[in-house]
Amino acid sequence: MKCPVCGVDNLEGSAYCDDCGSKLPTAGVAPIAAPPVAPPPVAITPTPSPVPAAPPMGGKITCPACSYENPAEESFCSDCGASLTAPSQPSPVIPSPVPSVDSPPITPSGRPVAKLIEKKTQREFPLTADVMIAGRQSPADNIFPDLDLTEVDTDSYISRRHLQIIRQGEQYLVEDLGSSNGTFLNEGPRLNPGIQQPLNNGDRIQLGQTEFVFLIS
Amino acid sequence: MTPNSEVNIKSTLSYSYMQVTSEDKLVYLLVDILPVAQASLGHVPLNLSLVLDKSGSMYAQEKLEYVKKAVIYVIDQLRSDDLSSIIAFADRARVVVPSQQIFDKGGVKNTVQRIDNVSVGGGTHMFKGITAACDEVMKNYSNSRKNHVILLSDGLTVAESKCLKKCKEESAKGISFSTLGVGNDFNQKLMMDIADTTGGKSYYIDVPSDIPNIFAQELKGVQSVIIQNPTLNLKLSKNIQVKRAYKVKPLISDLGSPQVFNQTYSVKLSDLQKDEPQSVLYELILPSRQPGSYRIAQVNLEYDVPMKSERGKQTSQDVIIVYTSDYNLTGMVDTYVMNLVDLVSVFRQQTRALELAQIGEHAKATQLLKTAATTLLDRGQSDLATTFLEEAKNIEQGINTSIAGTKKLEYGTRKLTQMLDDSFLPPI
Numbered sequence: 001m002k003c004p005v006c007g008v009d010n011l012e013g014s015a016y017c018d019d020c021g022s023k024l025p026t027a028g029v030a031p032i033a034a035p036p037v038a039p040p041p042v043a044i045t046p047t048p049s050p051v052p053a054a055p056p057m058g059g060k061i062t063c064p065a066c067s068y069e070n071p072a073e074e075s076f077c078s079d080c081g082a083s084l085t086a087p088s089q090p091s092p093v094i095p096s097p098v099p100s101v102d103s104p105p106i107t108p109s110g111r112p113v114a115k116l117i118e119k120k121t122q123r124e125f126p127l128t129a130d131v132m133i134a135g136r137q138s139p140a141d142n143i144f145p146d147l148d149l150t151e152v153d154t155d156s157y158i159s160r161r162h163l164q165i166i167r168q169g170e171q172y173l174v175e176d177l178g179s180s181n182g183t184f185l186n187e188g189p190r191l192n193p194g195i196q197q198p199l200n201n202g203d204r205i206q207l208g209q210t211e212f213v214f215l216i217s
Numbered sequence: 218m219t220p221n222s223e224v225n226i227k228s229t230l231s232y233s234y235m236q237v238t239s240e241d242k243l244v245y246l247l248v249d250i251l252p253v254a255q256a257s258l259g260h261v262p263l264n265l266s267l268v269l270d271k272s273g274s275m276y277a278q279e280k281l282e283y284v285k286k287a288v289i290y291v292i293d294q295l296r297s298d299d300l301s302s303i304i305a306f307a308d309r310a311r312v313v314v315p316s317q318q319i320f321d322k323g324g325v326k327n328t329v330q331r332i333d334n335v336s337v338g339g340g341t342h343m344f345k346g347i348t349a350a351c352d353e354v355m356k357n358y359s360n361s362r363k364n365h366v367i368l369l370s371d372g373l374t375v376a377e378s379k380c381l382k383k384c385k386e387e388s389a390k391g392i393s394f395s396t397l398g399v400g401n402d403f404n405q406k407l408m409m410d411i412a413d414t415t416g417g418k419s420y421y422i423d424v425p426s427d428i429p430n431i432f433a434q435e436l437k438g439v440q441s442v443i444i445q446n447p448t449l450n451l452k453l454s455k456n457i458q459v460k461r462a463y464k465v466k467p468l469i470s471d472l473g474s475p476q477v478f479n480q481t482y483s484v485k486l487s488d489l490q491k492d493e494p495q496s497v498l499y500e501l502i503l504p505s506r507q508p509g510s511y512r513i514a515q516v517n518l519e520y521d522v523p524m525k526s527e528r529g530k531q532t533s534q535d536v537i538i539v540y541t542s543d544y545n546l547t548g549m550v551d552t553y554v555m556n557l558v559d560l561v562s563v564f565r566q567q568t569r570a571l572e573l574a575q576i577g578e579h580a581k582a583t584q585l586l587k588t589a590a591t592t593l594l595d596r597g598q599s600d601l602a603t604t605f606l607e608e609a610k611n612i613e614q615g616i617n618t619s620i621a622g623t624k625k626l627e628y629g630t631r632k633l634t635q636m637l638d639d640s641f642l643p644p645i
Contacts (some may be wrong), residue, residue, distance in 0.1 A: 079455050081513055082511055192542060
């Protein structure tokens with residue numbers, strides 16, 4: 001997390017800049033339109049553990065995350081700390097992007113063309129494929145997003161893989177891909193990554209500090 | 218929470234839900250040590266020594282008169298099974314009252330009244346006073362007592378580093394030191410270091426008439442010790458690091474760069490007094506992980522209960538965090554912990570500012586003090602904020618930081634967490 005005052009890079013989650021002492025945008029919380037900040041219901045939240053499959057008496061239980069052998073009565077791995085009781089929670093999110101590489105190019109005749117328009121520069125980014133990833137280019141990491149937003153994001157608030165826009169028939173969907181600074185739809189709360197939200201003509205989409213309008217022409 | 222013991226530990230994270238990202242993240246862990254008052258437990262008898270500066274400057278502003286008053290109060294408050302001794306020092310040290318159970322309180326009070334006649338010269342040689350006090354305490358040393366020295370001085374001593382070294386050595390044997398600095402001429406760094414490293418408290422007394430109050434406060438504290446030699450161990454899960462750690466209650470102090478052995482970071486706490494929680498704030502660096510719940514650390518407290526002759530008791534607790542992608546959960550922040558984080562940041566900025574001012578980095582020092590003052594103003598600490606701004610101005614204009622100002626600054630900042638009123642106290 002870059003300090004807005006002095007520019008020093010601080011560890012994500014830090015409350016104050018290590019160098020100049022300025023308060024950093026609230027740790028772990030979306031910078032804009034954050035949900036009301038409330039203390040969690042309990043300070044420490046053990047996973048409501050489904051009854052573990054009864055391990056063999058006096059046996060060992062192997063950590064699913066790091067393969068460390070733990071005594072059967074442990075509920076967390078003594079080595080890496082992963083939960084031993086819950087089957088490692090199925091990841092709720094981030095389905096790998098649907099085949100995007102070979103999807104049929106561009107608009108066959110008669111199909112409406114959707115596009116993103118960056119508000120300040122009025123630059124247009126046409127959505128030419130059924131799945132398009134938007135982000136910042138990073139040649140060093142061999143990342144060349146379908147919608148390259150590098151030039152409209154001078155301060156690098158947009159992540160390299162920031163979001164994807166998916167077309168399903170006539171419906172367009174937006175999905176944040178776990179971006180650092182978040183995606184906001186019509187000034188609403190930050191989108192949960194991995195969750196697809198329907199897009200309507202004229203919707204405003206904010207990526208980090210840059211705002212776009214979604215248009216179907 | 219481990220009920221039914223003499224002490225509870227409570228660990229709270231700044232957030233219990235952690236956003237799944239590919240980066241390392243910082244989380245704040247607060248550990249509160251909450252002694253449980255048990256009337257049936259009785260009390261830990263003292264083995265106490267009072268070390269009194271009797272240098273020439275102590276005659277100014279009636280300081281010595283207030284000290285006498287304070288010591289007489291202490292004598293009155295001692296319990297019949299307490300042991301105590303009194304040392305006067307200046308160029309030399311003299312044992313005014315040798316270590317004993319004081320039966321003839323009147324006689325000892327008379328001796329204190331006549332302390333002016335004790336001839337020790339006029340300088341400040343604190344090391345000699347400390348040595349004499351330790352000798353008296355060691356005569357009757359017992360691990361079922363609170364072995365403690367209260368050290369009062371108003372000046373700069375010779376051989377500062379010898380003083381600190383001696384106190385640290387004695388601390389390893391089981392003696393704690395509280396320091397009372399009077400007026401503007403003592404070295405606050407030395408007095409704070411002695412107290413911080415030996416499990417005592419450091420006080421700044423700017424007005425001599427406060428001397429009796431501070432003595433009373435300190436005595437009440439040591440008389441209410443119920444748990445001794447507490448050590449707080451943080452056993453870290455793999456790939457988790459401690460970036461920094463601070464004692465935050467009852468006073469703020471920096472615990473120095475964390476030394477981790479066998480994945481465990483241990484901190485020695487001061488003896489626990491009834492009604493006085495102690496808290497430690499850790500900054501932990503967590504790696505990125507898959508969604509799910511993880512134990513990032515185990516908090517363990519080892520301690521002795523002298524009144525039950527129980528040694529090496531332990532209580533432990535898991536610290537668990539949930540990695541998730543749900544912003545509704547990861548947006549939740551523990552406000553109590555974040556309040557303490559704010560105050561520690563003020564402490565850190567103040568400490569760094571004074572260090573930077575020392576080496577001539579005036580611009581940065583000024584800026585840090587101003588930033589900290591803003592946080593203080595937000596918290597309604599306008600007096601302390603004013604002190605910060607005055608010092609910032611002094612530094613900006615190239616004036617050396619004022620001696621009185623820095624004392625107010627440093628002692629005031631350390632006490633900041635005490636202003637979190639009851640409504641902020643963590644539920645027990």
